[in-house]
Amino acid sequence: MHRFIVVGGGAGGLELATRLGDRYGETRAKRGKPQASITLVDRYPTHIWKPLLHEVAAGSMDPFTHQLEYAAQARWHGFEFQQGELVGLERAAKRITLGRVLDEDGAEMLPERVLEYDTLVLAIGSTTHFFGVPGAAGHSIALDTVEQAERFRKRLIAACMRAEHQTPEATAAAAQGSNDGAEPRVQVAIIGAGATGVELSAELRNTAQVLSAYGLHKLDPRHDVGIVLIEAGTRILPALSERVSSATAELLHKLGVKVMTGERVTEVAAGVVRTASGKDVRADLTVWAAGITAPAVLSRLDGLTVNKLGQLIVRRTLQTEIDDNIFALGDCAACEWPGHERGVPPRAQAAHQQATFLFRSLGDLLAGKPLPEFTYRDFGSLVSLGHFSAVGNLMGGLIGGNMLIEGLFARFMYMSLYRLHIAALHGYARMVLDTFAHWLRRTTLPRVKLH
Numbered sequence: 001m002h003r004f005i006v007v008g009g010g011a012g013g014l015e016l017a018t019r020l021g022d023r024y025g026e027t028r029a030k031r032g033k034p035q036a037s038i039t040l041v042d043r044y045p046t047h048i049w050k051p052l053l054h055e056v057a058a059g060s061m062d063p064f065t066h067q068l069e070y071a072a073q074a075r076w077h078g079f080e081f082q083q084g085e086l087v088g089l090e091r092a093a094k095r096i097t098l099g100r101v102l103d104e105d106g107a108e109m110l111p112e113r114v115l116e117y118d119t120l121v122l123a124i125g126s127t128t129h130f131f132g133v134p135g136a137a138g139h140s141i142a143l144d145t146v147e148q149a150e151r152f153r154k155r156l157i158a159a160c161m162r163a164e165h166q167t168p169e170a171t172a173a174a175a176q177g178s179n180d181g182a183e184p185r186v187q188v189a190i191i192g193a194g195a196t197g198v199e200l201s202a203e204l205r206n207t208a209q210v211l212s213a214y215g216l217h218k219l220d221p222r223h224d225v226g227i228v229l230i231e232a233g234t235r236i237l238p239a240l241s242e243r244v245s246s247a248t249a250e251l252l253h254k255l256g257v258k259v260m261t262g263e264r265v266t267e268v269a270a271g272v273v274r275t276a277s278g279k280d281v282r283a284d285l286t287v288w289a290a291g292i293t294a295p296a297v298l299s300r301l302d303g304l305t306v307n308k309l310g311q312l313i314v315r316r317t318l319q320t321e322i323d324d325n326i327f328a329l330g331d332c333a334a335c336e337w338p339g340h341e342r343g344v345p346p347r348a349q350a351a352h353q354q355a356t357f358l359f360r361s362l363g364d365l366l367a368g369k370p371l372p373e374f375t376y377r378d379f380g381s382l383v384s385l386g387h388f389s390a391v392g393n394l395m396g397g398l399i400g401g402n403m404l405i406e407g408l409f410a411r412f413m414y415m416s417l418y419r420l421h422i423a424a425l426h427g428y429a430r431m432v433l434d435t436f437a438h439w440l441r442r443t444t445l446p447r448v449k450l451h
């Protein structure tokens with residue numbers, strides 16, 4: 001039997017392993033012999049769709065109700081799951097090494113293991129790029145994992161609770177220090193006004209309002225919780241069109257988010273963010289959302305070639321440059337996008353398209369047919385601005401123009417991206433049930449997760 005290993009159970013890898021398992025693996029629903037063995041590897045035991053992390057950080061989504069257990073998904077969809085972090089590759093022997101897995105007390109739970117493959121797919125995503133800015137890694141929180149998002153949420157709630165019980169003298173002293181005498185009691189600085197930074201800033205405004213309603217009555221959500229978005233470029237959402245950028249800037253202004261553009265951050269220290277123009281921005285909490293890079297392990301994988309960002313260079317077939325048996329997809333792959341200066345962008349949409357493409361082309365590989373080439377189709381970009389709004393452009397790359405959409409319809413389209421991911425993992429019928437179940441649960445859950 002052909003042995004497929006997919007490393008990385010994220011937006012792309014989990015969809016691919018699920019579909020390969022359904023088609024070629026051993027499932028209870030299917031009769032007959034399996035045609036291939038499929039193993040999914042991830043460093044964690046559970047999956048959450050990464051674009052939800054800003055909602056987790058803001059407390060508006062409880063990650064534990066949206067996480068998926070890899071082991072259960074494997075059982076339902078005919079693949080095996082192995083928990084462990086990819087640490088090594090031997091291409092000639094077609095083997096990968098997974099590091100030891102430790103439990104919460106530091107005791108070994110799973111030993112180092114070696115797995116053998118015939119075809120390997122690497123889908124290990126990306127990680128935050130701090131660009132070597134002093135203090136950035138130590139004094140700011142990134143949003144790569146559920147743990148980081150949860151850490152931010154807990155610190156935010158603690159900061160708001162402290163502010164609620166601040167003495168009147170301390171409040172007056174803080175106001176004196178500010179230029180306009182109206183210094184917020186809690187200030188969050190978000191560095192990087194790409195989609196993640198913008199979405200988080202809008203979501204936090206909603207969180208502040210809910211917290212004030214949930215007992216922090218002395219906290220004025222608009223004036224006591226300051227949100228500052230700091231961007232080095234000349235406008236927010238630099239990767240999107242100017243129209244989307246200016247429409248979003250207007251909406252953020254209405255939400256009371258302070259936007260600072262053209263400000264390159266040179267240092268992050270305890271309680272302050274410093275910029276190249278000499279500004280010191282007070283920050284009780286700092287989030288770093290200014291860029292991504294590929295996981296470092298990729299540049300140590302037995303000679304596989306990487307680009308400047310450390311992403312694996314792949315051909316249009318998604319095979320790595322020097323090894324036909326190793327494919328890469330999603331954020332960790334650098335794939336050409338014909339007719340565009342830049343390659344395929346690091347987005348969930350691209351990871352999904354590449355997973356769908358690879359599912360078909362790995363079928364061709366099993367059948368001994370030549371492999372097709374991947375073409376990315378840009379269906380537009382949407383940026384969520386809280387629960388009732390989103391803004392973005394749809395079909396831009398397909399119809400050759402920008403169809404700007406905003407408001408509730410845009411929000412609905414934004415949410416449907418996640419629903420499509422759920423449908424890819426569980427099928428359309430279970431996706432509808434899942435949506436209904438979450439809608440029902442919302443009626444008995446707080447609007448912001450407090451503990």
Ligand SMILES: Cc1cc2nc3c(=O)[nH]c(=O)nc-3n(C[C@H](O)[C@H](O)[C@H](O)COP(=O)(O)OP(=O)(O)OC[C@H]3O[C@@H](n4cnc5c(N)ncnc54)[C@H](O)[C@@H]3O)c2cc1C
Pocket residue numbers: 007008009010011012013041042043044047049050051052053054084085086087123124125126143144195196295297329330331332346347348349350351382383
């Ligand atoms: C807050 C936030 C909001 C976003 N919003 C959007 C959006 O609105 N629209 C959009 O299109 N994109 C959005 N993105 C980007 C999107 O999440 C990524 O492009 C997408 O998740 C990439 O999919 P992937 O499969 O390549 O990697 P990921 O989904 O990141 O999955 C990688 C997987 O690999 C695992 N892994 C990592 N290293 C190892 C290792 N060494 N060994 C084993 N396993 C490993 C990880 O645990 C993870 O499960 C957002 C990202 C963030 C952080």
